[in-house]
Amino acid sequence: MIDLDTLKYENGLILAVVQDQKSREVLMCAYMNREALEKTVKTGIAHFWSRSRKQLWKKGETSGHLQKVKEIRIDCDMDSVLLLVEQVGGACHMGYRSCFYRNLKGEVVGEKVFEPKDVY
Amino acid sequence: MIDLDTLKYENGLILAVVQDQKSREVLMCAYMNREALEKTVKTGIAHFWSRSRKQLWKKGETSGHLQKVKEIRIDCDMDSVLLLVEQVGGACHMGYRSCFYRNLKGEVVGEKVFEPKDVY
Incomplete structure (x- = not known):
């Protein structure tokens, strides 16, 4: 097990990329x-630091859309981590499975899996 | 096409996650x-901003390990982008296909595709 203190936090934070373990879809980024x-x-459940709310953030605590973490990888520079997860529901507060649901052309390419008004 | 000026840059930078379009492997993160x-x-070739060298960085300019960009996605908050690429050689300067070649247990789980001393 790599000592968590040896990771490189910038202003106390490390970047986390979250990927669906099965579909390999990149779901979101957070810190x-x-x-x-x-x-x-x-706990095996993804927790982040909310930079806007300045508090610990258990992803899915309100919506139930938890991320069950199956594996954690670290990058060569030890300044970012990759979470391979089983995503309950959708990762995106807009109702999509992934936060990256649009391309630069402005087209919606992601799958909508819930209606935000039914959840929040 | 989404206006690049409407994206949310933080201190002039936006996070980019790079994913192999075919294997869906997450290769690296950069700004x-x-x-x-x-x-x-x-150009269709991935360029980043090197925060350490403080200069524009054409990925693979020295090594030849270019990233041919097939699609660019943006996230819901418009503060990060996802590049779906065809990776020539390996993305990692340590010789691995992905920078996320280790897990938190310290095990090497990524594929080594070149010897750094032969390339740099």
Whole structure:
């Protein structure tokens, strides 16, 4: 097990990319502090640091759309992590499975899996 | 086409996640400024902003390990982009196909595709 203290946090945060373990779809990006990463490792449920709310954020706590973490990878520079997860429902607050549901042409290419008004 | 000026740059930079279009492997994360994103769109070859060298960085310029960009997606918050690419050689300077070649247990799980000393 790699010591979480050896990872490179920038202003206390490390970047986390979240990928669906089965479909390999990239679901979202977020940031973790040391505590969020530790909680993620211990509980097997993705936790992040909300930079806007300035608090620990258990993804899906309100919506039920949890991310069950199956594997965590680290990059060569040790300044970002990749979570391979089983996503309950959708990762995106707009109702899509992935936050990357649009391309640069402006076309919607992602799958809508819930109606935000029914969930939040 | 979404206006590149409407994206949300933080200190002039936007996060880019790079994914292999075919294998769906997440290859790396890097940052782009407006110019790097524009060059990427115009040339179809991934360009980033090197935060350490403080300069525009055409990925693979030295090694030949270019990333041919097939599609660009943007996330719901418009503060990160996902590049779907065809990766020539390997994305990682350590010789692996992906920078995320280790898991948190410390095991090497990625595929080594070149010897760094032969390339750099």
